[in-house]
Structure formats: structure tokens, C-alpha cells
Amino acid sequence: MKVTEKDVLYVADLANLELTAEEQQRMVKDLNSILDHIDRLNQLDTTDVPPMAQTSDRFGIDPAKQGAARFAYAMRDDKTGPCLDRATVMKNAPDSDGAFFKVPKVIER
């Protein structure tokens, strides 16, 4: 699979990265080099092999149950409780009025 500069710009857009011209060039080269290596996965026949998203769906679960019910241990009652202290959290904000995060204009006309 060949990645072009157009692909890099499209992906950078999806990823919200404003790459410099130099970064774009480097990225075309690096992505192609990495994808070349990744292509070897196509050597494997994976028909009928189920995909695995995580390793933890077999341990500590209730095997007598089905589906999400197996993970009852990971559930809690839907009740609100104390969260992080607002003042502490807002201290990390680049710009705020103490209650809201301030950002540049969202809607442009």
C-alpha cells in the first residue's frame, strides 16, 4: 500500500495535527516504511479466526452467565457521588473563568 502526500494530509486532518511541510515529507516516508513491514500480516490466513480486542474477558468473570452479565464484578450502582474538586481541576486550564474552559470562537460566520 502506497501512502501519498494527499493521504498524509487527509490523515493529519482526521488526527487534528497541523504538520509542517518538512513533517509531511518525513511522514510519507516513515508511514510507507512502517506499512511495508505491517503488510506481512497478509501472509496469514485468518478466515474464521475471531478478532481479539482485549485479553481480560476470560479471567475473574462469571462463566455461568452470558455476554455482559459475565462482568457483573466490574459494575456498580448508577448513583452519583463526589468527583474531582472543580477548583483544583480548573487550575490546569490554559484559559478559564473558573467555571468554564475558554477557547477561541467555535462558530465562525
Add this chain to the structure above:
Amino acid sequence: MDLSSLTVAAARTAIAERSLAPVPLVEAFYEKIASDDPKIGAYLTLCKERALGKARQIQTLADRGDALPPLAGVPIAVKDVMVMQGIQATAGSKILKGFISPYDCTAVKRLEDAGAIVLGKTNCDEFAMGSSNENSGYFPVHNPRDLSRVPGGSSGGSAAAVAANMAVAALGSDTGGSIRQPAAFCGVVGLLPTYGRVSRYGLIAFASSLDHIGPITKTVKDAAILLRHIAGRDRADSTSADVPVPDYEVEIGKPVKGLKLGVPKEYFGEGLEGETRSAVEGAIQTMSKLGCEIVPISLPHTEYAIPTYYVIATAEASSNLARFDGVRYGYRSPRARTLAEMYRRSRDEGFGAEVKRRIMLGTYVLSAGYYDAYYLKAQRVRTLLTRDFEEAFCKVDAIVTPTAPTPAFKLGEKVDDPVAMYLADIYTVTADLVGVPGISVPCGNSRTGLPIGVQILGRHFDEATLLRLAHAYEHERTAV
């Protein structure tokens, strides 16, 4: 004070017996850090006030004759991807410079509640992405055993701190090998627990199905001690498993005679450097002398582990790093005039090159038209890799391999070739993909004195067997 002889076990005993006092001990470590760390670069942040405050609290308890908590006064370091309330957390990135965490990482809190004292936050590859600690947004870490070489990564700071006696032990994180490989490069012990054994709450996420927290220590016993404290179900992490925590300290004393050890041929092919091969084969011979049965096995899909890892890890990373947008915390570009510019410029200016490369790759493999070909495909191969291990563990109790294909390489040697850097993880990534535990223990040095590590992999939630075998081997090797 001779800090080099201090282990977790020795320190906690000395403090409990009152032959070491907590405050002078912490001060001695800060003196060592002040004199030695400028040339190593292991620490990003020191928490002197907090550390001395906690040391004084322990001192007060000791003076009153009260019972001390189990790890009272033991000075440790924490990789800067784990957050501590009121302390800067950067994840090794400029994008989080000055970020002060409003909450505590569970694993760190459990050690602090047990009395351990956090000296500071250690340097790491940015967002844990790297195998050499050269991707830190701040400065690289130098291997204490040879300052011209890398300590390994991404937990290079933690491994270097322990190896250089600037902490008695440390916590690191491992997504593709980032605890085990730096442990091998620096000549210390590194433990990757089973996925879900230790809560990830408070670990700044890189790849959520692959991230693990684990100890980096001088001895296997120390790793067992720390694991006992950090392991176990945490309500704040729904992926932390509801599986009982054995008393690992008792487990490591049990005999290893009769254990079946698998040696997978795929891990001993070309690409494995000569001295590393000899050292690891020597370790296997020692384990055989201890009464273990050596069984040749095959893990046939090994060569597909790296591409599988770099699809899954980068895909998950692209999602996890989307939160760094300049809105609520972290770096915001001063040049942004619109919201879109703020997102795009803050991220491009705040993230380093490797992070951007991985975000781009991850975004690409998840994008429409490529999702099935790459991401779904990689997830299917992940199942094949898991089956390799399940079949192997029907025949053997543990698997022995080298930790890395070579000892520590020189700083700058691989920075220009991302694929070459990625291939350094060849022996470590599979464990993260499959979720099995693994440990790296020192097994010798190269002719030029560079440490070499041997890796032992075990069944899910069978850290007891791993630690038992590693402890017996370590004892036999250091007794000679």
C-alpha cells in the same frame, strides 16, 4: 551510607528494626540524585517536600513505638506516566509540562499507603512510546552502566534510577516491553504482571488493552513484595481482574524442581546477537541444573507480533491521545486564532515526532477503507498469537527467552530508522498482546560489561511460578 546494598527487603527491615532512620535515608538518596543524576537524567521531578514529610510521619510512628506499615520508609521512584495528586505529571511530554494531577494513581497510592516514600517522577519516552528513552520531550536518559548508551525504554528513567542506586525500587509501565527491556539493558529486574493484575487507574493511557504497571527492582524478591501490594481488583479500573492475590513472598520460596520450561526456537534465530545468545543459553542450563525440564517448543506466529503490535498499539494510542487538545489542560498554542487551529497547532507543537508518527499510523489503520485490512486483521492475528501460547502452556509451565536481541545500543544509533527501533521489541511485545506475565532478570554481561537479561513468560495470573523460578535462578547465579 551505602545505598547500593539496599533492597526493598533490607530497607524495610532496617527501618522496622530502627537501624536506619527514614529522614536521613531519604536525604541520602536526594544527595545521590544531586551528585549522579545530572549525567544520567533519570528524574524529571523530585518531590522533596512530600517525601520528607512522609519520612517524618514514619519517624514519628517509629519514635512512639507504633507498628510500622509493611513498606515503611522505603524510597521508590515512579515513572512519570503515573499520576500523583499535587505533583507534576508530564508523561515525558512537553504537551503536559506544568500539569499538576488532581488525583492519585491506584498502584502508587497502594505503595504510599504501605509506607513507601516516592522520591520523584522518572523520565520516560514520551507517552511511553519508545524503546530507548530518546523520545523523552525533555532529555534522554543515559545507561548508568555505560553513559554513551541508552538505558532502554520506555521506562528508562525508572530502570536507570534503580540501577544507579538513586531509588531502592521503581514502578514502570509496559505496553510492548517497556519494563522488561530497560531492566535488561540496565542490569535490574523488571516484572510485567498479567493484564488486569494491577489497576491502570492513574496510568496516563497509551494503549488501553496493552498497558500494564509493574515493578523494577534489584532483586526478584523485591518484585514479589511490590507486586503483592499493587496487585488486586480496583473498582476504579473495570479491566482490573477479580482474581485473588497470592502471597508472592511465600510463593517464591517454593521449589522449582520438575517445572517444565519451554524454549521457543523462533526466539533464538538470526537477529539474536552472539553474546546475548550465550548468556541466555547459560541461564537455561542453570535452570536445568536446578531440576527444571527443558522442552523445545514452537511459537509459530512470533514473526507477526511486531506488525500486530504496531497496528493495535498505534490505533489505541490515536484514540487515547485525542484528549490532548489544548482545551482543559496541557499546552495550548499561543498562535491559534480559531478552535480548529487551537486543536491542530497545540497538538503539532506539543507532541514529539515519534508520538505524531504513531498517532498518524493509528489514525490511518482505523480510517474508513483500511479498518478491516489493518486493525481487524491485527486483532485476528492477536488471537493466533494467543493460541500459540495456550498450546505451549499445555506442554510447559513457563517459557524462557532472551529479553532483547542485543545489549544496550548507543544513543543516537537507531533514532533515524523507526522500523529498526521497533524491531528491538521483538521478544517482548507478544506478552503484552496475549496478556501473559513476564519477568526479565540479569543473566550475565557482554565482554564490555553491558548487562544481558533473560526473560521468563508464564501463564495468565501465574506470577507465582515466574517469580519462583526467577528467584531460584537469581539465587543460584549470584551464589557462584
